[in-house]
Amino acid sequence: MLNLKPHPFYAMAVTFLQLIAFTIGYLPFSQLLVLQICNKLGDTMVSNPRHFLRDLDYESCAKRPDVQGLAASWQMYLNLADTIPAILCLIFAGYAVDAFGRRKMMVIAMVGQLVLVASFLITSIVTLPLPVITVAFAFAGITGGSTLLGVAVSAYIADTSTVADRTQFFMLQGVAFSAAYMLGPMMGGLLTRTYGFVVCFTVSFSIIVATLGLLLVMPDSVVVGVSPTEPESIKSFKTVFVEAISSSVLSLKTLFRFKASAAMVTITAITFVSGAMSVNLYVMYPALAFGWDSLDLGKFAFALSFQRIGLLMLALPVLTRWLGSGGKSKVSGEILLLRFSVFMAVVGELCLGLSKTETQFYMSTAPIALGAFSGPTIRSLLSTSLPPSYQGRLFNSIELLGTLVNIFCSFGINYIYQATVSFFPNALFFIMAFLFFLAFIGSLVYVRKEGIEAMRAATGASDARAESDEVQREVDEESPLLA
DSSP: OOOOOOOOHHHHHHHHHHHHHHHHHHHHHHHHHHHHHHHHHOOOSSSOGGGHHSSSHHHHTOOOOHHHHHHHHHHHHHHHHHHHHHHHHHHHHHHHHHHHHHHHHHHHHHHHHHHHHHHHHHHHOOOOOHHHHHHHHHHHHHTOOHHHHHHHHHHHHTTOOOOOHHHHHHHHHHHHHHHHHHHHHHHHHHHHHHHHHHHHHHHOOOOHHHHHHHHHHHHOOOTTTTTSSSSGOOHHHHHHHHHHHHHHHHHHHTTTTTTTHHHHHHHHHHHHHHHHHHHIIIIHHHHHHOOOHHHHHHHHHHHHHHHHHHIIIIIIHHHHHHHTTTTTOHHHHHHHHHHHEEEEEEEHHHHHOOSSSSSHHHTTTTHGGGGGHHHHHHHHGGGGSGGGGHHHHHHHHHHHHHHHHHHHHHHHHHHHHHHTTTTTTTTTHHHHHHHHHHHHHHHHHHHHHHHHHHHHHHHHHHHHHHHHTTOOSSSSSOOOOTO
């Protein structure tokens, strides 16, 4: 029997493996989708329709506006098939993560990912109809997918780290993200170009199986005030559903009680908008403008992620020490870092939108990489607004907000891209630059040291009040801060 102790590195390993498995398969699947749609639309000579993956020229297909438009629509349908069911899961995911343990929720999320990647593999062999693939995306959404995994991983890190080193571990989580996005897409593109789609998706599937094996042996984190193994902590689905909705809504209400946390949640929502645009910005547009296939896209992702890892591991420690010197507090340094990161996101989006050549597009990764500091910094600052036993619901509320933003933005993004793809295909970059500019102004005006300290003071007072009311609070699962 292994005598393992909980540590943030377990959660980071799960994050890395899940992301690298997904990124190995996602870009090749996007390439496969373009080829399948191109074959469906016709007007391209194919010697044998059953072997269109071998006979079709991807670059010619990717540069066709009609293929781009229909591919963007199917990307939207697949995204919605995943995110809409994910909302139903995420409504009570935070409570489930807190009550039943982080590890169990990670396993459920990974099972959904396993089915999704299996659909990619089967499609590369027998060419499944797109509606069948949509069902696989829906199943991944029902099991929570990457969003549920993100809630559980963030809560696991919060459980197993102290306030003093929490920012460091969240930054290391960012390193795990960047490392996966650096290696995964390029590996997937290289495998696809060298050996074909089947080998690529087989490797992705195998990594997810290995991740499930890791989850079966790693220890779960221990949360004060939560006893997942006690019978009285297990509640009916209806009770969990109702309480989870209340706790998620109240968590967001609590965050919006303070100007600083409200601004940071808004900045996070804008970041989610950027994520919703990522397929159009970094997959569809480069394929249209430069004829990039999955390997070319993988090289671009490698260049971007390599810079992010270098900044997070080498530049960040020096930067945080300098920002914390001269009598400045740790909070003041993190706020300055957040503002700088959001500003560089503005510069990066403008550079990408103005790029006319592949070289310019690559060079634009430098300011984009400098925007990597905002996410971990915000998660660290927000984690101080609720007690430790409610970290799952805090991060679940943020993920739920992101899912809602993703759904509502998908329709608008798809409409704008289809409307501008033939004459202004880079319009989304400038829209994103404007949104990040608004986020930068919000960080200057509202994210201040006094606001962060007010959040922490309220949390401390609420924790003391919670201890005195512990006996009377048998059913109410609301956070003491929310009460």
